[in-house]
Amino acid sequence: xxxxxxxxxxxxxxxxxxxxxxxxxxxxxxxxxxxxxxxxxxxxxxxxxxxxxxxxxxxxxxxxxxxxxxxxxxxxxxxxxxxxxxxxxxxxxxxxxxxxxxxxxxxxxxxxxxxxxxxxxxxxxxxxxxxxxxxxxxxxxxxxxxxxxxxxxxxxxxxxxxxxxxxxxxxxxxxxxxxxxxxxxxxxxxxxxxxxxxxxxxxxxxxxxxxxxxxxxxxxxxxxxxxxxxxxxxxxxxxxxxxxxxxxxxxxxxxxxxxxxxxxxxxxxxxxxxxxxxxxxxxxxxxxxxxxxxxxxxxxxxxxxxxxxxxxxxxxxxxxxxxx
Amino acid sequence: xxxxxxxxxxxxxxxxxxxxxxxxxxxxxxxxxxxxxxxxxxxxxxxxxxxxxxxxxxxxxxxxxxxxxxxxxxxxxxxxxxxxxxxxxxxxxxxxxxxxxxxxxxxxxxxxxxxxxxxxxxxxxxxxxxxxxxxxxxxxxxxxxxxxxxxxxxxxxxxxxxxxxxxxxxxxxxxxxxxxxxxxxxxxxxxxxxxxxxxxxxxxxxxxxxxxxxxxxxxxxxxxxxxxxxxxxxxxxxxxxxxxxxxxxxxxxxxxxxxxxxxxxxxxxxxxxxxxxxxxxxxxxxxxxxxxxx
Numbered sequence: 001x002x003x004x005x006x007x008x009x010x011x012x013x014x015x016x017x018x019x020x021x022x023x024x025x026x027x028x029x030x031x032x033x034x035x036x037x038x039x040x041x042x043x044x045x046x047x048x049x050x051x052x053x054x055x056x057x058x059x060x061x062x063x064x065x066x067x068x069x070x071x072x073x074x075x076x077x078x079x080x081x082x083x084x085x086x087x088x089x090x091x092x093x094x095x096x097x098x099x100x101x102x103x104x105x106x107x108x109x110x111x112x113x114x115x116x117x118x119x120x121x122x123x124x125x126x127x128x129x130x131x132x133x134x135x136x137x138x139x140x141x142x143x144x145x146x147x148x149x150x151x152x153x154x155x156x157x158x159x160x161x162x163x164x165x166x167x168x169x170x171x172x173x174x175x176x177x178x179x180x181x182x183x184x185x186x187x188x189x190x191x192x193x194x195x196x197x198x199x200x201x202x203x204x205x206x207x208x209x210x211x212x213x214x215x216x217x218x219x220x221x222x223x224x225x226x227x228x229x230x231x232x233x234x235x236x237x238x239x240x241x242x243x244x245x246x247x248x249x250x251x252x253x254x255x256x257x258x259x260x261x262x263x264x265x266x267x268x269x270x271x272x273x274x275x276x277x278x279x280x281x282x283x284x285x286x287x288x289x290x291x292x293x294x295x296x297x298x299x300x301x302x303x304x305x306x307x308x309x310x311x312x313x314x315x316x317x318x319x320x321x322x323x324x
Numbered sequence: 325x326x327x328x329x330x331x332x333x334x335x336x337x338x339x340x341x342x343x344x345x346x347x348x349x350x351x352x353x354x355x356x357x358x359x360x361x362x363x364x365x366x367x368x369x370x371x372x373x374x375x376x377x378x379x380x381x382x383x384x385x386x387x388x389x390x391x392x393x394x395x396x397x398x399x400x401x402x403x404x405x406x407x408x409x410x411x412x413x414x415x416x417x418x419x420x421x422x423x424x425x426x427x428x429x430x431x432x433x434x435x436x437x438x439x440x441x442x443x444x445x446x447x448x449x450x451x452x453x454x455x456x457x458x459x460x461x462x463x464x465x466x467x468x469x470x471x472x473x474x475x476x477x478x479x480x481x482x483x484x485x486x487x488x489x490x491x492x493x494x495x496x497x498x499x500x501x502x503x504x505x506x507x508x509x510x511x512x513x514x515x516x517x518x519x520x521x522x523x524x525x526x527x528x529x530x531x532x533x534x535x536x537x538x539x540x541x542x543x544x545x546x547x548x549x550x551x552x553x554x555x556x557x558x559x560x561x562x563x564x565x566x567x568x569x570x571x572x573x574x575x576x577x578x579x580x581x582x583x584x585x586x587x588x589x590x591x592x593x594x595x596x597x598x599x600x601x602x603x604x605x606x607x608x609x610x611x612x613x614x615x616x617x618x
Binding site: 068158159161162163165166205209210211212213214215216218219232233235236239246247248250251252255256258259263264265266267268270271274275282285286288289292293296297298299300302303305306307310311313314315317318319321322 | 333334336337338339340361362363364365367368369370371372373374375377378381382385406428431432477478480481482483513517518520522523524525526527528529530531533534537559563564566567571602603604
């Protein structure tokens with residue numbers, strides 16, 4: 001079928017900014033985006049820069065944005081994207097500096113991975129023989145261990161994008177999905193003895209509580225790692241470990257308590273309960289919003305579910321089970 | 325068309341204008357809604373992170389209530405749609421887990437089969453009412469208005485769990501509705517991104533920057549207003565907009581409409597009845613262009 005690939009080009013030595021170049025070709029139905037890009041490089045334009053290796057969705061080298069979303073070029077068939085005569089837009093991954101054309105500098109990605117100490121840290125005397133890990137513990141970690149470090153989740157992370165957009169230096173940006181999924185893999189490993197320290201560090205600013213729940217990383221991950229779900233599991237582990245002095249935990253508790261009391265969410269007290277009622281430094285900036293909402297009639301007494309005691313019974317009984 | 329109706333906490337709290345609008349619009353479109361007054365908050369994903377089984381039980385209870393009425397469930401919030409859809413997907417793919425949840429629901433005499441259809445108002449508009457019928461009911465075409473669609477994460481992702489295989493066009497419904505109402509959809513990068521609301525108490529600067537980025541982008545692409553099916557997005561895009569403008573260092577002033585309000589305007593419903601004057605950012609630019617008084 002006839003297709004056009006609209007490719008974002010950039011050559012740092014050209015003194016020219018990025019631009020788009022369109023390549024048309026007759027692509028067989030079995031062609032992946034990577035097949036098409038290699039075809040272009042070998043047959044039409046040897047200057048096109050791209051990174052690839054295994055061509056089988058194992059090595060993670062060829063992540064790039066295809067029609068606006070991060071994907072492995074080798075795992076994405078053109079026929080699934082467009083019909084005969086259609087166009088596919090190919091760009092380098094987002095949130096990372098571009099070296100040339102479709103090749104990004106992965107340094108920020110690796111720095112974040114290294115920041116979570118991605119190795120086992122056992123304590124105590126060396127065991128006499130091999131450590132036999134319970135099957136269920138490893139099964140839980142297996143999903144996170146499927147990560148092939150392609151960077152798709154970091155590319156499309158909306159929090160990282162907002163931070164970089166507002167000029168936060170990359171080394172000060174949050175840990176982002178891949179590193180947090182990696183952290184989960186070590187926090188959950190029974191051979192590791194630094195769970196508490198890890199969770200404490202991960203609960204700091206720029207860690208697990210900075211995730212905005214946008215599901216982009218779950219959507220784009222080519223290996224089903226579901227980084228956001230790991231981040232939510234880390235939040236639960238941190239709270240269970242007693243690391244609770246942060247707005248995230250207070251926010252979650254306020255949410256829970258509102259449902260228990262009213263059966264519904266009371267947005268009015270959510271903010272002061274999350275930052276702390278006496279936290280003037282954080283409450284003051286929120287005051288204008290509160291006043292504006294009050295004036296517009298948007299601050300109201302909590303709406304209550306009818307027969308809300310049934311809801312409270314469920315909350316109480318499941319809370320009790322969780323405690324046990 | 326009859327639905328068990330879950331209004332969500334925000335339409336009963338900080339966005340009463342959404343509730344007023346959907347009641348009026350549904351009446352006009354012949355959508356009958358039976359409000360689930362005993363249902364609980366979905367937990368908005370927050371409850372799921374602390375105690376997933378609690379969130380699943382509470383939502384399973386809501387599903388069972390709708391099923392008892394023999395009706396599909398309609399919500400008016402992207403976040404509710406995402407949470408309910410995800411939990412329903414879990415139930416449908418794990419019969420053992422669902423039966424455990426059902427043991428809990430039995431105390432209240434409830435049971436959930438796993439077969440409920442859960443639809444956001446946006447999906448109901450396109451799939452059940454139908455765009456042709458909607459077009460035929462437009463009495464005040466929104467001509468000359470450029471409207472930027474803003475979906476909200478939860479109605480888009482994870483697409484696998486939200487029926488996108490069966491309905492691949494769901495990610496384009498807002499544009500289709502905007503067109504049918506006579507307005508021009510504004511295409512912009514941020515339309516499928518996050519409004520930043522979930523982290524407003526955890527990382528206020530990032531949260532406001534996210535809202536600010538999308539608002540300014542839509543404005544630079546010529547939007548007169550933005551429309552969203554998610555009241556939580558509305559809170560960050562409308563109520564927090566002056567602060568988002570502060571963080572971005574430039575004025576914004578982009579009116580944000582709830583989806584039913586936009587539909588209602590085209591159906592000729594009085595803007596005041598849909599409380600368009602109940603917003604933080606004035607909606608006058610919209611009503612003036614349509615020459616209707618609020």
